[in-house]
Amino acid sequence: MSPLDRKLARDLWHMKGQGLAIAVVMGLGVMMQVMMSGLVSSLDETRRGYYERYRLADAIAPVERAPDNVLHRLAALPGVGSVEGRTSGAALIDLPDRAVPLQAQALSLPYDGTPRLNAIRLEAGRLFERGHTDEAVLLDSFAIAHGLRPGDRLPATMNGARRVFRIVGLARAPEFLYSAAPGEMVPDDSRFGVLWLSPETMAAAYDMEGAFNQALIGFARGAREEAVLDAVDRALAPYGSTGAYGREDMFSNRFVSEEIDGLRDTARAIPPIFMAVAAFLLNIVIARMVQAEREEIGLLKAFGYRSAEIGAHYLKLVLAIALLGALLGCLAGIAAGRAMVQLYLQFFKFPFLVFRLEPAAFATGIAVSVLAATAGGAIVLRRIFALAPAEAMRPPTPPDYSGSGRWRGLMRLFDQPTRMVLRRFTRTPFRMAGAVVGITCGMALSVGMITIHAGFAQAIALSFDVMDRSEATVSFTHAVSDKTLFELARHPGITRVEGRRDVPVILRNGLQSHRGSITALPEGPELFRALTPDLHPIAMRGEGLVLSRALASKLKLEVGERMTVDVREGAQPVLSLPVLAISETLLGAPAYMSLAGLNRVLGEPGRVSGAALLIDEAEAAEVYAWLKGLPTVAGVTLKQEARDSFERIMNEGAGWSRFVMSAVAFVITFGIVYNAARIALAERSRDLASLRVIGFSRGEAAYVLLGELGLVTLLALPLGAGLGAAFAYLLATAYSSDLYTIPVVFHPATFGAAALVVIGGAVVSGLLVKRDVDRADLVTALKTVD
Incomplete structure (x- = not known):
């Protein structure tokens, strides 16, 4: 081993604590890059393979009722590669342990279970057999949620008729990776099921003998989707x-794609920020370390070592720390990615999901680590290598302190140790500024992540406490007379009823379009309200639309502009309606309208498709039992169950990654503060030893060092709060999706909590450094290093 390599080993051992802290900070940034890039690749590849293997349709064409011979005409259309007709219908499942009926979708399936499109994957049991019209295959996630198995009986109401089916198999399908009840956006395995039944059973239940009400379309190679549709x-x-x-x-694919795209955006935006903060810290540490060894470099040059050899020595030191951090980050990223995969298996109904390593993420992490580390020492080394050996061996020329006299009067107000701390800032402002910037970045990471947690909580509170003030929502099988509302209101236990109507539409503004629905509300809604951005209720008046902010942004519309509304129900009129207001909606991207105005433009006065209810808790069981028996009721949703589902969905998948990122942010914050303390100790070890020799106590010597750390931390807090606010907006954009919008919520407690994280890190770091100061060997510290 060469002398320089032995020196390298000694240096690494001497700075093992600081080197490990730097490696961990760098490794956490690499971990985020590897984990999130791998998750995006895993989800995207698994989805593509699942769709191909089970032949998910490229398009779905719903109709009222079309004869089977129409399928041949569809198959002959240009761009159509395959066609499958099927029957689809709404159903209600009545389980004895549930107070309200559960919504389900019933679908026809060939006896052999191998349709041309939209095949299913049988997880347990078997398919139904010919002649056994009471046999059914059930969505396995719904069965697991209720403890159902093949052989169990399942009562269901289909098209007003009650049937009891025997479950013969459990299955999952690519079109139900993400499943939610009709009219809802939040999935809940316990509240929505899918029944696959024989063609004869479905035809008899929904009057579809020799007909279908859904055409599944597979595109030919090179087909243009718009032309085929x-x-x-x-x-x-x-x-x-x-x-x-x-x-x-398609409902399921839309939200799976949204989750993957959101995760991809997060992977592009967030890990680079963490890695940049870690790289900045490493840059400062290496630059200061090289500057501190100026005399050693001069001595090495005097002994005949060339600048290239000395540079290679320090490059090895840098690479050892950087590569250790990259290795730790890669291993941690793989472990974290595999853990996240298990959450996504619960979130989406993939049959399997294996964490896929993304080579580009490894390469990026290692490259950033190495480049950041080498950049820190390159500039300082270049400046020192330009010096002659004798000049390099001298201490740097002391700065000019001739102007410090202007502070002399102010300095008299403080004791000697405090004056020493303040002089450090006035005499080395750029070095202190670097320390302040480093801790500022740590504070910003903490502010951003704590703000995002507050935003998630705010989204839940606004959606389910302020906007929706009902206790239950009833949906009807079709638009019924508003006299039904009076029938509901007269029933004992129902204290208030508020009607609504949901109509499927395609909203268009030039080239921009959105397939969704219009939710029509009374003029002065109380149980379910649209709110302005400052959270004031919006009155529903006239024949115009109130668009959510997310929808208005998607369609590029402002208040006063007109848009085309293509109604996909009844007579299917095409309307031109103005935008009356923009609402603040955190769940989905809805469009609202006056109930009377919508019915008027549709030419269907006095119609409702659902109602929001307030229910007396003492009589709730009787009310739900009564609602179960109403033939016009398509489903009942309890707000508390919907809220629980929403909270669960926000705490899984990409939403769950905020907990990982919070932990990473706090560790990086501590690492930044700790390294700032270690750097200060390394630079001032001889000064502190000198103070001890001339009579300063251990506490006074430590105060000089820790006072500097405390002042740096206090200066960084307000700067970190401002930078953290900007970081919070970036995080909120990355986490928001079509399912929910995360608001940026700034509370005093947010900044206080982030400040406590930084101050706590400073206190712990200070205690660790003080221990080293107390243990320092004064003789060794005062020796000149040769």
Whole structure:
């Protein structure tokens, strides 16, 4: 081993604590990069393979009722590669342990279970057999949520008729990776199920003998989606087509894609910030370490070592720390990614999901670590290598303190140790500024992550306490007369009823479009309200729309502008309506309208499709039992169950990653503060030993060092709060999706909590450094290093 390599080993051992802290900080940034990039790749590849293997349709064309021979005409259309007709219908499942009926979707399936499109994956049991019209295959996630198994009986109401099916199999399918009850956006395995039944059973239940009400379309290679959908709509127009739509608008695929895209955006935006903070810290540490060894470098040059050899020595030191951090980050990223995969298996209904390593993430992490580390010492080394050996061996020229006399009067107000701390700032302002900037970055990370946690809590509170003040929501099988509301209001136990109507539409503004629905509310809604951005209720008046901020942004619309509304129900009119207001909505991207105004433009006065209820808790069981028996009730949603589902969905998947990122942010914050303390100790060890020799106590000597750390920390707190606010907006944008919008919420407690994290890190770091100061060997510290 060469003398320089032995010196390298000694240096690494001497700074093992600080080196490990730097490696951990760098490794955490690499961990985020590896974990999030791997998750994006894993989800995207698994989804693509699952769709291909089970032949998910490229488009779905719903109709009222079309004869089977129409399928041949659809198959002959240009761009159509395959066609499958099926029957779909709403169903209610009545389980004895549930107070309210559970919504379900019933679908026809060929006996052999191998349709041309939208096949299922059998997880347990078998398929139904010919002649056994009471056999059913059930969505396995719903079965697991209720403890159902093959052989169990399942009562269901279909098209007003009650049936009891025997479960013969459990299955999952690519079109139900993300499943939620109709009209809801939040999935809940316990509140929505899917039944696959034989063609004869479905035809008899929904009057579809020799007919279908859904056409599944597979595109031919090179087909243009828009042209194929237009041709399918024209072919199905005589049979009550409500408009074909592609995968982009399929409910499940839409939210799976949104989750993957959101995770991809987060992976692009967030890990680089963490890695940049870690790289900045490493840059400061290496630059100061090289500057501190100026005399050793001069001595090495005097002994004949070339600048290239000395540079290689320090490069090895830097690379050892950087590569250790990159290795730790890669290993931690793999472990964290595999843990996150298990959460996504619960969030989405993939049959399997294996964490896929992304080589580019490893390369990026290692490259950033090495480049950041080498950049820190390159500038300082270049400046020192330009010096002659004798000049390099001298201490740097002391700075000019001739102007410090202007502070002499102020300095008299403080004791000697405090004056020493303050002089450090006036005499080395750029070095102190570097320390302040480093801790500022740590404070910003903490502020940003704590703000995001507050934003998630605010989204839940606004959605379920301020906007929705009902206790339950009833949806009807079709638009019914508003006299039904009086029937509900007269029933014992129901204290208030507020009608609403949901109509499926396609909203268009030029080239921008959105497939969704209009939610029509009374003029002065009380139980379910649209709110302005400053959280004031919006009155529903006139024949215009109130768009959520997310929807207005997507369609590029402002208040006063008109838009095209293509209604996909009933007579399917095409309307031109103005935008009356913009609402603050954190769940989904809804459009609101006056109930009377919507019914007027549709030419269907006095119609409602649902109602929000307030229920006397003492009579709730009787009310739910009564609602179960009403033939027009398509489903009942309890707000508390919806809230629980929403909280669960926000704490899983990409939402759950905020907990990982918070832990990473806090560790990086501590690492930044600790390294600042270690750097200060390394630079002032001889000064502190000198103070001890001339009579300063241990406490006074430590005060000189820790006072500097405390002042740096206090200066960084307000700067970190401002930078953290900007970081919070970036995080909120990355975490928001079509399912929910995360608001940026600044509370005094947010900044206080972040400040406590930084101050706590400073206190712990100070105690660790003080221990080293107390243990310092004065003779060794005062020796000149040769």
